[in-house]
Amino acid sequence: MSKVERQAKILQLVEQRHLTTQSELADALRGEGIDTVQTTVSRDIAQLGLVKVRNGNGKLVYALPGAADLRRIEELAIAMRRWSNGMTAAGQLLVITTPNGLAAPLADAIDEAGLADVAGTVAGENTIFVAARDGMTGADLEEQFRHHLGAS
Secondary structure (H helix, E strand, O other), X not given: OOXXXXXXXXXXXXXXXXXXXXXXXXXXXXXXXXXXXXXXXXXXXXXXXXEEEEOOOOOEEEEOOOHHHHHHHHHHHHHHHHHOXXXXXXXXXXXXXXXXXXXXXXXXXXXXXXXXXXXXXEEOOOXXXXXXXXXXXXXXHHHHHHHXXXXX
């Protein structure tokens, strides 16, 4: 199966089911006869620009992005490329370093992106602490941010 066909099936599954994790999506693909691994699904999610939204039960699920979602994520990707020097996961935090004076503008871009798994940010002069929501780790956030940068 080609990448385009696999990604089309992902879009179909996201529209039909309330999938909350990459593992659930990979399992759903395997249930449809598509042999895949989580890392491939992770790249597909990033390339398709899928976002997490709260469903009627308050549960975070994958959804197709709206135009506003795409614009915010693109603005975040631009800010990350421009101002981020590096990222380090630490427990439920992601620590991002920037050149002096640029932590606050980058933290603002992160907050404006409205990522479902980010609880909030705290910025100093050249360091940002990004807090993950319950059930997420700093490593999970780092993976998401790297996807937005197109680095994985």
